[in-house]
Amino acid sequence: MSEDLTGRLVVALDLDGVTDKAGLMDRAARALSLPDWFGRNWDALADSLSDPSVWPRQAEDSGLLVVVRGWEGYAQERPQEWETAQEVFTQAMGVMPSLTVALALGGTS
Numbered sequence: 049m050s051e052d053l054t055g056r057l058v059v060a061l062d063l064d065g066v067t068d069k070a071g072l073m074d075r076a077a078r079a080l081s082l083p084d085w086f087g088r089n090w091d092a093l094a095d096s097l098s099d100p101s102v103w104p105r106q107a108e109d110s111g112l113l114v115v116v117r118g119w120e121g122y123a124q125e126r127p128q129e130w131e132t133a134q135e136v137f138t139q140a141m142g143v144m145p146s147l148t149v150a151l152a153l154g155g156t157s
Contacts, residue, residue: 057113059080059104059107059113063075067126080114081104094140098143116150117152
């Protein structure tokens with residue numbers, strides 16, 4: 049199965065150095081320019097990822113590609129949290145077909 053990602057706004061979610069959920073939420077809030085009222089919990093992240101009205105304006109019509117990089121350390125440090133994060137990404141993509149979350153392999157450079 050292939051998906052055309054042409055034209056989507058690409059946002060990097062860099063988790064390098066993140067070791068807990070709070071760090072992941074802070075990085076997600078910054079990378080996605082989420083509003084101040086973003087709740088910094090799993091439900092709020094799922095809601096924000098699946099709601100184009102809170103995406104960066106450029107992505108509202110074209111779709112959003114979130115490339116998660118530097119995630120390996122977090123996954124190793126907090127495997128259960130990382131599993132939950134992946135479930136949130138998957139759930140949000142199921143709700144919003146114009147969203148793709150991709151895990152970058154091979155480091156952050």
